[in-house]
Amino acid sequence: MSTIEELEEFDKLKTKVLKYIMYKKRTEKEVKRKFANIENQYMLDDVIENLKEIGYIDDSNYVERAVAEFINLNNLSLKELKYKLMSKGIESNVMEDYVDAHIEELQEYEINSAKNIILKKQDMEEQQIIQFLLKKGYKMDSIKEAINIISN
Numbered sequence: 001m002s003t004i005e006e007l008e009e010f011d012k013l014k015t016k017v018l019k020y021i022m023y024k025k026r027t028e029k030e031v032k033r034k035f036a037n038i039e040n041q042y043m044l045d046d047v048i049e050n051l052k053e054i055g056y057i058d059d060s061n062y063v064e065r066a067v068a069e070f071i072n073l074n075n076l077s078l079k080e081l082k083y084k085l086m087s088k089g090i091e092s093n094v095m096e097d098y099v100d101a102h103i104e105e106l107q108e109y110e111i112n113s114a115k116n117i118i119l120k121k122q123d124m125e126e127q128q129i130i131q132f133l134l135k136k137g138y139k140m141d142s143i144k145e146a147i148n149i150i151s152n
Contacts, residue, residue, distance in 0.1 A: 006043075009040070009043065010043055010046065010047065013035075013038065013040075013043055013044065013047050014047045014050065014051070016035070017031060017035065017044075017047050017048070017051065018051070018056065020034055020035075021051070021056055021057060022056075025061075025062055025065060025066075026057070026062075027057075027059050027062050027088045027089045027090055028048055028052070028057050028059055028089065029088065029089020029090075030088060030089055031048055031057065032044070032048070032089075033089070059089075059090055059091065059094050060094055060097070060098070062088070062090070063085060063090055063094060063095060063098045064098065066084070066085060066088065067081065067085075067098065067102075067106075070084060071109055074113075075113035075114075075116045075117055076110075076113055076136075077110055077113065077114075077133075077136050077137035077138040077139075077142075078099070078106055078107070078109075078110050078137070078139070079136075079137025079138075080136060080137050081106070082095060082099070083137075107142065110138060110139065110142045111142045111145045111146050111149070112146075113138075114133055114138050114142050114143050114145075114146035115146040115149055115150060117129070117132070117133060117136075118133075118146055118147065118150055119150065126147070130143055
């Protein structure tokens with residue numbers, strides 16, 4: 001294959017990947033999954049590296065945006081938040097760096113989420129609610145704090 005043909009093939013693949021990530025921000029792992037059937041995986045790796053260099057694929061930025069979206073839309077435990085990010089292919093070190101940098105904010109979010117769920121499930125007994133929250137991954141400290149906030 002000539003260099004011009006390789007460049008054209010690279011540009012076509014890059015355009016496809018760009019369309020995919022411009023529709024909705026994606027992680028590197030999501031891009032790899034989507035284009036796993038591409039014959040030339042080396043070229044895909046080159047496209048991904050190129051897009052990472054110019055900032056179109058940035059898993060750290062993705063984590064920040066995704067967490068902000070999850071916080072605005074859902075009542076999740078910190079554990080559920082981590083699982084959602086892992087399912088998107090976020091590396092655990094990237095996720096842990098974000099959690100470490102935002103731990104107070106995330107703990108407050110988890111307490112508020114637990115409080116919202118407790119208020120929604122007031123028709124259940126307290127022990128049932130606690131068990132429900134524990135199954136969803138809430139920490140016992142967060143559950144107790146939420147109960148104290150509601151009680152006062």
